[in-house]
Amino acid sequence: MNISSKLPSSGQTIFSVMSALATEHKAINLGQGFPDFDSDPVLRELITKHLNEGKNQYCPMPGLLALRQTLSEKIERCYGTRIDPATELCVTAGATQALFTAINAFVHKGDEVIILEPAYDCYKPEVLIAGGVPRPYSMVYPDYAIDWNKIADMVNDKTRMIIVNTPHNPSGTLLHQDDMLALEQIVKGKNIVVLSDEVYEHLIYDKQEHQSVMRFPTLFEQSIAVFSFGKTLHTTGWKMGYVVGPELLINEFKNIHQWNVFCVNSFLQFAIADYLKDPSTYEQLPAFFEEKRDRLTKLLADVPLKPLLSKGTYFQLYNYEEVSNEDDVSFAKYLTKEIGVAAIPMSPFYSDPISDKTVRLCFAKKNETMEAAAERLAKLAKT
């Protein structure tokens, strides 16, 4: 049989490659972004309750109404925006399915999609599957700032979407109010959808405020915001998330969603609907993760790796210029195999080669995991 691949050169994600290498070499995995601690026991009790009460059948296509109502209240509390739970929200199988569905709903063959790089690895293949043309824009170490005039210059009649991500994986940087206003000016009056990946909305430090597209009414008219319960509830394996947008866009999103997955896990939706009614469940997250960020920074203070203090997400970049001249993929492999700590290199997040000497470490880890990793990293010496 002769099958022609839609993604002939995509290969395995860097996360799978580095995690497999970490297992093979018994390395402590500070590479792939997942917590090594459990979720709240209150949440687990709610899940057991709803599971045992038989909430195991299909729920409505856009998600359980009770969950959409809880989310609408949460959004109003966080961002001051009123979202109609009946028409402006849809529950998804994680952020990845949400991104896939949004891209396939709005990007037609030949449409251009501006992707700000370094970019989470699923954006580009999802655009290619939709027949779109990725147009990368490079943000660079150490400030990863965006020159919005250059983005405006990239926009043309074929531009159908701009994908943004704040707090930003992998750099740990944030978009600010002036970024969002510049973006609003660029897309205003044009047939461009802003796909705003906000999965780390609550992982934000030093008293900064998350700049959701929902805070900007004009921008929000053209936006789909994407969220993940995996990040908010320490449960990346559940693959549960949701999207929020104006009715016009959410209708078209649902048009694709119904043929893609129809509806997602029911008993988890009942449990999350109850759990997130208590705002303290998500309002304690910035302090919880800021303490972890500071702990990792302190533990590695005497190691010759230079941190770029994370402003959001559970990732922190480390520059290794003082230790090695190797490229970042080779250095991440060396760290995993020889030092016993897995890290993620930056170059797979870019379309074009980069010369940055930085790797990403994840601090969503138990204190003892970070302490053990620091003990191993102490073996690194300046060249």
Ligand SMILES: Cc1ncc(COP(=O)(O)O)c(C=O)c1O
């Ligand atoms: C920026 C970003 N977007 C989306 C996702 C995917 O989220 P989910 O696991 O809910 O599909 C991740 C996961 O790491 C991410 O970092």
